[in-house]
Amino acid sequence: MLTTIRALGGATASLALLLATPMAAQTAPPHAPQPRPAATRSLPATEALARDYVATKKAPGIVIAVGGPDWTSIHAAGRTAADANARPVDADTLWRVYSMTKPITGMAAMMLVEDGKLKLDQPIGDFIPAFKNMRVLTDPATSLASRPAARPITVRHLLTHTAGLGYNIVTKGPLLKEYERLGIIPASVNAQAEVAMAKARPTSLEEFANRVAGLPLIADPGTTWSYSIGLDVLGRVIEVASGMPFERFLQTRMFGPLRMTSTWFQVPESAKARLATNYAFAGDTMIPVDPAATSVFLQRPSFPYGGAGLVSSARDYDRFLHMLLNGGTLDGRRVMKPETVALGMSNLLPDGVTFGGVDGGTGGEAGPKMGFGAGGSVYLESLPGRPAKGTYGWGGAAGTIAFVDPARRLRGTVMVNYFPADRWPLRTDLVRALASDLAQPVR
Structure with a gap:
């Protein structure tokens, strides 16, 4: 069992998620929590990617949330489990984000840096x-x-x-x-x-x-x-x-003000039906490792794990990223100063220390020149087909992905739950889909 825990417990690294194409203004669908949508733009390739992952049995369900400063687009396909009668996934389905907990903990510490504590x-x-x-x-x-x-x-x-x-x-x-x-x-x-x-x-x-x-x-x-x-x-x-x-600090200073109402260290009974099952691949066979109905995340943890303990929804995690993209503000509420956010998403490595990525089996990748910020990696150069310089993010051991690209004013969250995280080239697939979508004119 310890071997299983080693394979699953840590999480992950940077995200190859951005695009060489500058973004035009886009509009959130009606369900997204954005107050002033600017324009309408469909993302057909991203939508097709979500459907394809389910149709080809790469994942029982997947949710992709992508957005800019004033728009959000959420694409969901499949179900919370491989069972035919399982609940369809949506923006509020709950997923184990494992090491995507780390940027949240990192930015919580940055709040205390801002406070002078x-x-x-x-x-x-x-x-x-x-x-x-x-x-x-x-x-x-x-x-x-x-x-x-x-x-x-x-x-x-x-x-x-x-x-x-x-x-x-x-x-x-x-x-x-x-x-x-x-x-x-x-x-x-x-x-x-x-x-x-x-x-x-x-x-x-x-x-x-x-x-x-x-x-x-x-x-x-x-x-x-x-x-x-x-x-x-x-x-x-x-x-x-x-x-x-x-x-309590996370709830008081971050989750509450950002209206992140579906992010917990322990899933409450009232939200149990929204939790997805976590799988492990044995060859091409998916084996349920943590069935939703009996999930360990329904239990209180020994203590709150700031590195790998949270369960969240695509909508909630997207709100965290949206706040970072907007320089600490969301829906008129400021939770961090712009300079604090910028510092947290900058390269904070001590002089002389370098970061070269981590193994893809934990959900990460070895990428181009990168640094490290408050709990997440930071791209230090822009290359074709890669995130732009300054992109900050991290991933999770069960395949989840998150990033903020300040230069291109773009953010993204991908929710799936399977081990190993690199079973499929999800980052590469998403890069291609978004590049195709964002190259098209706004309509």
Whole structure:
């Protein structure tokens, strides 16, 4: 089961989702929550892509949300499960977004930077004393022997996966065994796996962070990009700095003001019918890994996983991205300053550190020159058939995709739920479909 968790638990990387064609003004369909649509434009290739993924049994259901500053277009096809009588998917279907939780946690931290309660280069030991004297492995392949770290872990390091922390999907050797022994696996797979994992896992963010602090790092902070539990630890920093539980901070400062009414760490009973089933491919056969009716996401998690814990809808996640695209404002409500959003979507990597992408099996890809911002990757150059320079985003281990392209004033969310995330070339397919749609004149 631990092998399954390693394959599924982390999530993902950047998105090859943008287009070489400048965008014209477009209008949201009547159901989209936009107050002043500008013009009408259909996206037939994107609509056809959604239908094709279902017709060719690549996914039981798929929802694609695409938009600009003043328009939203949502395309849905298929059902919440492979069963013929399953509920049709729509903009409010619920999906496991796994590591698409990370940009939400990252931007929550940026809100506290804006408030003056956090500084990017502030040691996290100021908030979690156990992190004041970290150590670094000296022989990671064979032992837990360590030396004092050269510098403290900072908020910037947690945001950008440069803290020297590990992750069960990438860490190896004795440190991985300690992560597993101490339950430092902040992700949910299914109800069966949760029975074992909950016994080992800490029951609060405070205990989780303190256990992490008691283990050596894989590298000195600020020296190496390594996919990590940094955004999960950041959840604890957020609750100490804000003076309220992490999940309450998200609800109070982000989900509530943005009217994200379908984003949770635990799906309530009232919304259970909207949850999609998660599948795993065995060859061409889809096997239900986490059936909706008995999903682990109907249970309360051991603690809120800031790196991989949320369930959300295409409509809700699109509202988060729309706020970022609009510089911190949505429907007349400002939740972040424009300069805060711009900083969070910029390259925040420490000097001398580079990011080259992650394995596609976790939902990511190795792309062109990229940096890293607040919980998501940032494209540092524009290439044909790729996102424009400045595109910020991340994905999820179950195939979900999200991006914001400030240069082309475009945002996008794709919701599916299957493992592995790279079973189909969904990013490439969407790039082509959107390029075709956006090359057509507005009508």
